[in-house]
Amino acid sequence: MPAEPPILDAERAHLAESRAALRRMREHAESLSADVAADWVSKQFLESLLDQRVAALADHPDTPLFFGRMDRDGEDGPDLPAVMYVGRRHVHDGDEGRPLVLDWRAPVSRAFYQAGPAEPMGWRLRRRFGFQGGELTAFEDEPLDGGAEIGPSRILTEEIERPRTGPMRDIVATIQPEQDVIVRADLPQTVCVQGAPGTGKTAVGLHRAAYLLFTHRERLSRSGVLIVGPNRAFLAYISAVLPALGEVRVEQATIDDLLGAPLGEEPAAVSAAKGEARMADVLRKALWLHVRKPEEGLVVTRGVARYRLADHEVREIAAGLRGTTRYGSGRAAFAQRLAHQILVRMEQRGEAPDDRVQDQVARSKPVKQLLDQVWPKLTPEQVLYRLLSDADFLRTAAKGVLDEDEQAALLWAKPARSHRSVKWTAADRALLDELNDLIERTTSLGHLVVDEAQDLSPMQLRALGRRCGTGSATVLGDLAQGTTAWSARSWKEVLSHLGQDGEVTELTLGFRVPGTVLDYAARLLPHVAPELERPRSLRAGAGALDVRRVPDVVAATVEAAQEAFARAGSIGLIVPDALAAAHAAALAEAGLDAALLGPESDGTARLLVVPATLAKGLEYDHVIVAEPAAIAAAEARGLARLYVVLTRAVTSLTVLHEADLPAELAS
Structure with a gap:
């Protein structure tokens, strides 16, 4: 609706006041000193906390401090203010302590996302604000006390459709009620989100991490929060979300960062076999097979005295410990129990040894x-x-776990000379991590966010589960987008391998992918994940889809990229991996400023050539897909990969092909 200047002027004045207050809060934080610390270690820790506080109070001119307002009748009360502004962080007046902006994660702010005419939650009006370049330009009021249904929000829709370049943005202004429920799930609860393309599952997971850090700051600052993504390009894409929300202490990693980068490759069938959960039993037995039955007793000399344990006594001690503890701690306990029995012998002779003597015996030759x-x-x-x-x-x-054919598949045909010269594969890394935990306990985090979890093997999931063994997890993914040899077929299995009990929530209503694009990609769904509900989009997307057969696909992609450059927003040219370099060269020859996305690149260029295997989790305003049949034919689960590729568009999708389209897509 048309903006009323007096209201806009008042809201702009509140924005200016809030920015000034945030500046004073930052200046105050910068003025604090760590010199009050009692020692050097405490000083370093305090300086780190102060630096983080200053960073969290940064004001980004292009990012609005608040995006909504809630009004109710009456005056400020002990529980509810009469008017509250909801934004990305808390801002208060330094002199009076008066809250100018409430953090979107605060309990009272929940009403901004959940209140409606059917349940106003004590509020009368919701106001959304429109911004351009950090300047407040519009507002939109939604009455909550009239009982009438609220229509689609123009400002909310425009924010969802706003062209994007560079890293992923936060979605605090556009969180939907069903997303908000997931975001605000309590810390002990593990949440699993099956999200169709464009439903915002990744953003929901990141915002839940921010919410938990706000709500359980002290606990999680000690135990830590970790975000695990499928590759470095994906982590670079999401890297700006949490800092924009004031959270600068969250670690991000890929599964290779945690387990170790693979140095070798192997057939997909071998990797899949190594990735099965049954391997955990094989590894456990293999480790404990190294504990041998003692063949002789123990004789310890102390001065002129000799103390002896018979072989059967040594066997009893070893048998009592075998398999009841971790291998490393069992080894240490074995030495201590042997030493303790020697001390018993010493006491029987009238001596009075103490704990120091036991430690000396345990370390004796x-x-x-x-x-x-x-x-x-x-x-x-x-x-x-x-x-x-x-x-x-x-x-x-x-024995009893793998049959002869499975054992033969795992066995190396030409073993390396020693374990030091082995080029371990990605599947091997997960097995090594399992063994490491059997030897020494893995440290647990307070909370773990795992995105694209459907692509992890059971053994990789077990490795992640150990890292939240005493904490909780947010598990995100889409079974239809599973592209690895070991892709999961059910979330129940994923949670079981993680060692977590959790509820599975399915998000099927998309906000980012246009309806025509989503419907086109959904033709593949019966072939890749027939058990999933067909996704829907809030946006009709008329004119968003263009499928063309062309005589020269490379020349056609150059032309399509030139057309996309004339419109606002980011452009992703997604191509078969084998053709990525050729397409990048053609764009450069045509004078287009394009970058080739690699596993380690940050993906900030406006026009990116994206190998199909790196497209997962990314999104672009305009997507051009070259040769769908080649993408589908490149790997065993190629149709799932194609489903991923076709659902990366926010505004438009252009599909160009020389060869016939895959039959599943053309039908």
């Missing part, structure tokens, strides 16, 4: 020699190397 014979010190690499290179050892460890 006879105990160390027996320990190395019975309970040898091992690394994960040593165990896995023996398992995959020794047929007899693999047969023993895999």
Whole structure:
């Protein structure tokens, strides 16, 4: 509706007042000193906290401090103010302590997302604000007390459709009620989100992390929050979201960052076999097979006295510990129990040894020699190397778990000379992590956010589950977008491998992908994930889809990119991996400023050539897809990859092909 200048002037004045107050808050934080700390370590810690506080109070001119307002009748009360402005962070007047902007994560701010005519939650009016370049330009009022249905918000729709360049934006201004419920789920609760393309599942996961850090600041500052994404390009794309919300201490990593980068490759079938959860039983047995039955007793000399344990006593101690604890702590406990029995012998002779004597005995040469014979010190690499290179050892460890054909598939045809020279694959890295946890306990985080979780193997999921063993998780993904050899078929299985109990929420209503585009891509859904509900879009997207057969697909993509440059927004040219360099060269020859997206690139260029295998999780205003049939034919789950590629567009999708379209798409 047309803006009324007096109201806009008043709201702009409040924005100016809020920015001035935020500036004073930042100046005050900058003036604080860590010199009050009692020691050097405390000073360093305090300086780090102050630096983070200053960074969290940064004012970004192009980002509005608030995006909404709620009004109710009456005066300010102890629980509810009469008027509240909702924004990305809390801002207060330094002199009076009067709140000028309330953090969107505060409990009272929940009403901005959840209130409606059917349940106004004590409020009379919701006002949304429109901004351009940080300047407040419009507002839109939604009455909450009249009982009438509220129509689509023009400002909300425009914000969703606003052209995007560079990293992903936050969605605090556009969070929908069903998304808000997920975001505000309590910390102990593990949440699993099955989200169709464009439903904002990634943004919901990031905003839940920000909400939990706000609500459980002290607890999570100690235990930590980690975001796990599919690749570095994806992490670069989402990197700006949490800092924009004032959260600067959240770590981000890929599964390779956590487990170690793969150095070698292997057939997909072998990787899939190694990724199965059954391998956990094989690894456990393989590790404990290294504990040998003692063949002799123990003799310890102290001065002129000799103390002896019979071989059966040593066997009883080893048997009592075997398999009841982690391998590393079991080894240490074995040495201490041997030493304790020697101390018992000493006491029986009238001596009075203390704990220091027990530690000395545990570190003595006879105990160390027996320990190395019975309970040898091992690394994960040593165990896995023996398992995959020794047929007899693999047969023993895999008995009753893997059949002969499965064992033969795992066994290396030409083993490396030693475990130090092995080029471990991605599947191997997950096995090594499992072994490492069997030897020494993995440290647990307070909360873990896992995006594109459907593409992780059961063994990789177990590795992540160990990292939130005493915490909780937010699990995000889309079964229809599973593209790996071990892609999950159900979220129940994913949660089971993570070791988490959680509810699965399905988001099917899209906000970002136009309806015509989503309907076109959904032709593939019966072939990649027939059990999922067909996704829907809030946006009709008339004219958003253009499918063309062309005589020269490279020349046609150059022409389509030139046309897209004339419109606002980011452009993603998604192509088969093998043709990415050729398309990038053609764009450069045509004088177009384009960048080729790689696993480590930040993806900030306006026009990007995107290999199909890197497109997952990314989005662009205008997407050009070249040769869908080649994308589908490039890998075993190629139709799922094509489904991913076709759902990256926010404004328009152009599909160009020389060869016939895949039959599943053309039907």
